[in-house]
Amino acid sequence: MNDSNGYDIEDLKVGMTATFAKTVTEADIVMFAGVSGDVNAIHINEEYAQTTQFGGRIAHGMLSASVISAAIATQLPGPGSVYMKQSLNFRAPVRPGDTVHATVRVSEIFMDKRRVLLETVCRVRDTVVIDGEALIYATSSAARAKAAAKNVTTAPSVV
């Protein structure tokens, strides 16, 4: 583990998993509209949303996807992770009050490049609402030891 209690690349094994879950509230949707600038009526206008196939307001896809970011940043690999890539397949709507469970699973480790590939799946109850993959640059205990041996100050590479 690194100083921030995140996993170093040397700690990771294929198959390791972690989950972060968050209830997407009406307040989250309102705040996300402001933060993103995405004020699509389907997210903020209940009267309009009721006339659509969804029958009511739904959360922004990128709002649900942001729970993946929390799973990576707080759990696996955790603090010290640098986000390099993310792919997202939006498969089903998320409604106000739904709890999004973002599960990340180590699928491949590129030790020489300090990168880890994660499968990333968001579920609401038994429904997959988003799936995809993330590529993360991880901290390395070997790199820290090497830098310390050279008596060089290392700043953690943290996103």
Place this chain on the structure above:
Amino acid sequence: MNDSNGYDIEDLKVGMTATFAKTVTEADIVMFAGVSGDVNAIHINEEYAQTTQFGGRIAHGMLSASVISAAIATQLPGPGSVYMKQSLNFRAPVRPGDTVHATVRVSEIFMDKRRVLLETVCRVRDTVVIDGEALIYATSSAARAKAAAKNVTTAPSVV
């Protein structure tokens, strides 16, 4: 155009572009931490962030990426768009006060499936901070006309 002033698939041409820009403020970062659950120190702890390679707090990658969602939902194709896929390559950090310009460009149109592929690029000044692609399901004037001819009520498919 559809009833919500979004482009139908029949209106789109390869090469069409649109840009949505938003300044990422400190308030946005604080709210995004709450909305996503991503409370990584690099985003919310200035003292810690100053000890890292970034020299201060940076915005969540998914926060900057959410500006792409706004470009798609409000501009091109605009209201009526359903988000199907998004890929994101995080290339450079975004700092509080930076203005993210999200540009989307039509790169391929799949008329039979009512899908459009967009190149999606976020820039801060001259630096590309995120690039990738989005796949969008668009509204269709032909489908509306066909449904009207059958005297069937059509609910718009809007995300």
